[in-house]
Amino acid sequence: MAKKIIQKPRGTQDILPPDQKYWDFVVNNFKNVLEGCGFGRIITPTFEDTALFERGIGTSTDIVEKEMYSFKDKSDNSLTLRPEGTASVARAYLEDGISSWLQPVKLYYINALFRYERPQSGRFREHHQIGAEIIGDPGPLRDVEIISLICRCFKRLNLNSISLQLNSIGCQACRPQYMRSLKSYYKDHLNSVCEDCTRRYEKNPLRLLDCKEKACRLVAENAPQQINALCPDCHEHFKTVLEFLDDLSIPYELNTKIVRGLDYYTRTVFEFWYINEEFGAQNAICGGGRYDMLIESLGGKPTAGIGFGVGIERLMLVLKNEAGILVPELNVPKIYIAQLGGAAKKQAFMLAQLLLDNDIPIASRFDKKSVGEQLSEASELKVPYAIIIGQKEAIDNTAIIKDMYTGFQETLPQEKIVSEIVKRLS
Known part of the structure; x- marks a missing residue:
């Protein structure tokens, strides 16, 4: 069970x-x-x-x-x-x-x-x-x-x-004089108020005025006002x-x-x-x-x-x-890192750490999804750029920067990726 x-x-x-x-x-x-x-x-x-x-x-x-x-x-x-x-x-x-x-x-x-x-x-x-x-x-x-x-x-x-x-x-x-006049008024209306207000009458008369019960609100309408005293x-x-x-x-x-x-x-x-x-x-x-x-x-x-x-x-x-109020999104990802293969996964993970060290928010998946599935996820997240490291890039120690809005791709050495991303996001 x-x-x-x-x-x-x-x-x-x-x-x-x-x-x-x-x-x-x-x-x-x-x-x-x-x-x-x-x-x-x-x-x-x-x-x-x-x-x-x-x-x-x-x-x-x-x-x-x-x-x-x-x-x-x-x-x-x-x-x-x-x-x-x-x-x-x-x-x-x-x-x-x-x-x-x-x-x-x-x-x-x-x-x-x-x-x-x-x-x-x-x-x-x-x-x-x-x-x-x-x-x-x-x-x-x-x-x-x-x-x-x-x-x-x-x-x-x-x-x-x-x-x-x-x-x-x-x-x-x-306030003491006002409280006396307030209690004097309510004395004749105790049968018309709720149980809580009956208790408040003795212990905390001011609270009689802000009771939310309909009957109590009607009684309070004609009660004496502190502002006049x-x-x-x-x-x-x-x-x-x-x-x-x-x-x-x-x-x-x-x-x-x-x-x-x-x-x-x-x-x-x-x-x-x-x-x-x-x-x-x-x-x-x-x-x-x-x-x-x-x-x-x-x-x-x-x-x-x-x-x-x-x-x-x-x-x-x-x-x-309030439909008209636009609440700013939090620190959403700017970069999606896609990879395929064991060597590429390790390089992509290390590159992710370098980007985070430069305060660049990222998203990535290190399970066995295909590159196409990863890029679809990048599109859903609306990141401006994706970095792709496949098996060929892992051997060449390079990476592809893809503009997710225009589709333009550029291959660069991995050691230049961070500086290039910083430049593009600035």
Whole structure:
């Protein structure tokens, strides 16, 4: 009886070679923009002390309550696979002495994240995220810098069907009063909302506003808005953000239902939506905001911060859906090496190494296919040149360079092949 083939766990994926060009297109464009803006890369552990996320994200959030992959190690320590990136960066900021660097600091990361949630198109239990943080400056211009940076990245990806959704959720000074008015409103509507929202009413009332259930969205339509209850400082902060976005001609929509799902957010919060009928009326592909209380909650001094995260798999899905976007191919072969016979195979293999030493990407087959079959494969790969070494060429120590577009062939000594190929490809 044949053994059962082991399959990948639900909610995970294999990113295969044909998709690597989308991955590289997303990652390289974000890296170039981030590093050009002075961000340095940080790599944090895949797992952390569970308490980091409980204190940083909040025990009443969906992530901590239902979605974290937590386990005990052999020393009975409670550890958790990283469900988001900001808390780990904040921990490193305190533990590794980054707080003593010239402030503010700009850090970015490319991480795998883990959340036990229902898998959907473009959403996985293990997914990958590009994120960036500016820590140490409470000023509104940092909010604008982060948002404009993301817009620049999307522009380089040639993504135009993007909508910036923007809100302010206040601070510790003005939010408590708003929370009281929000709970007062929902008190009369608890019979009309879902089970999760009934629980959120007690533990995390802000999340009532962004529930996706139809009945809950109808209730939220008439809920009081935080933006109308901001303290003078938060009002001025948000006003400045909007003014600079206007000056930069960055379009946005004020959306009072954007609250984000983590307790550490304060003041400016935002999401970028991909607008496409096939994906639904709205699809968040990027989100972030300000977190001026996070560092303090982890044991540091009061330190402002703002950041964002964008899902790589989600962006790959969007790029595939946009027929007009040409994603560059990876380092495709420029030369196909065809050979026939034992001596020719050895010479072709050695020639291949010389071409690779000169950073010339190649393709070749060293099994028993005929030269005709090999050249057919070269045509399918659309390489500009093929190098052919048959039995006669192996004896003469020569090789044939064939132009795959014109069919023109030229025989040269093997020691001149590399320099000739370099000249033709330059």
